[in-house]
Amino acid sequence: MLKLEGVSHSYRARSAHFDHGTHHVLDNVSLSLYRGETLGIIGRNGAGKTTILRLMAGIFKPGSGRIIRHPNASCALLSLGLGFQQELSGRDNAMLSAMLQGASRREAAAWLADICEFSELGQSFDEPVKTYSSGMRARLGFTTALMTRVDILLIDEVLSVGDARFKDKALAAMQERIGGDQTVVFVSHAEGQVRSLCDRVLWIEHGGVQAEGAPAEVLARYREVGQAGS
Numbered sequence: 001m002l003k004l005e006g007v008s009h010s011y012r013a014r015s016a017h018f019d020h021g022t023h024h025v026l027d028n029v030s031l032s033l034y035r036g037e038t039l040g041i042i043g044r045n046g047a048g049k050t051t052i053l054r055l056m057a058g059i060f061k062p063g064s065g066r067i068i069r070h071p072n073a074s075c076a077l078l079s080l081g082l083g084f085q086q087e088l089s090g091r092d093n094a095m096l097s098a099m100l101q102g103a104s105r106r107e108a109a110a111w112l113a114d115i116c117e118f119s120e121l122g123q124s125f126d127e128p129v130k131t132y133s134s135g136m137r138a139r140l141g142f143t144t145a146l147m148t149r150v151d152i153l154l155i156d157e158v159l160s161v162g163d164a165r166f167k168d169k170a171l172a173a174m175q176e177r178i179g180g181d182q183t184v185v186f187v188s189h190a191e192g193q194v195r196s197l198c199d200r201v202l203w204i205e206h207g208g209v210q211a212e213g214a215p216a217e218v219l220a221r222y223r224e225v226g227q228a229g230s
């Protein structure tokens with residue numbers, strides 16, 4: 001569905017600690033994403049997980065290497081920090097999402113009703129998003145994500161916030177969605193979620209892939225190294 005071939009990515013850095021003002025985040029990373037699988041990406045804070053998702057989504061272009069996406073495969077990045085128009089209400093943001101995905105008027109109306117119900121935002125659904133708490137944003141972000149119909153779903157930590165009851169409900173709904181033929185890349189620090197949702201896991205560190213394989217094995221190695229380093 002999607003392939004990264006020898007991809008490198010750097011950011012401009014203000015600090016002189018970085019190489020001539022350049023912060024090299026990914027160095028020659030190659031990976032393949034297969035149709036219908038859920039690929040987990042783990043790694044410490046700052047390892048480059050979000051950067052990989054943004055490259056996959058086409059938000060960034062790689063400094064070098066190639067990103068090859070299956071022709072006609074649609075792709076959406078679901079991230080809590082991205083995507084909402086702060087001045088608009090939850091409803092208008094959801095409407096915008098539906099329209100961007102080419103929904104008809106009837107589909108959009110059904111979509112709004114579903115988002116309103118699942119997110120349990122009540123009257124706040126019609127308030128501007130800028131007035132939402134982080135948990136409310138998470139509910140809107142997750143629910144909009146859940147209703148999104150795309151070939152490749154890139155999920156950046158959207159299941160990690162919110163209260164415990166909503167998190168359980170969200171996880172169950174995502175599990176059902178992933179169980180179908182949805183192709184997913186799932187970035188999370190929540191090991192339990194990675195283990196239960198993913199078919200395969202990639203561990204990113206020091207600019208490259210440290211390990212790749214079955215979730216239990218990769219998580220065990222990741223934990224071992226984390227403990228040795230602490």
Ligand SMILES: Nc1ncnc2c1ncn2[C@@H]1O[C@H](COP(=O)(O)OP(=O)(O)OP(=O)(O)O)[C@@H](O)[C@H]1O
Pocket residue numbers: 011012013023025043044045046047048049050051052
């Ligand atoms: N826009 C940017 N400009 C400069 N540096 C950036 C930018 N975005 C990310 N970085 C740096 O690139 C590195 C990788 O960031 P990234 O967000 O991809 O990490 P991450 O693995 O998703 O981390 P986390 O687990 O904390 O979300 C970090 O050191 C970060 O400071």
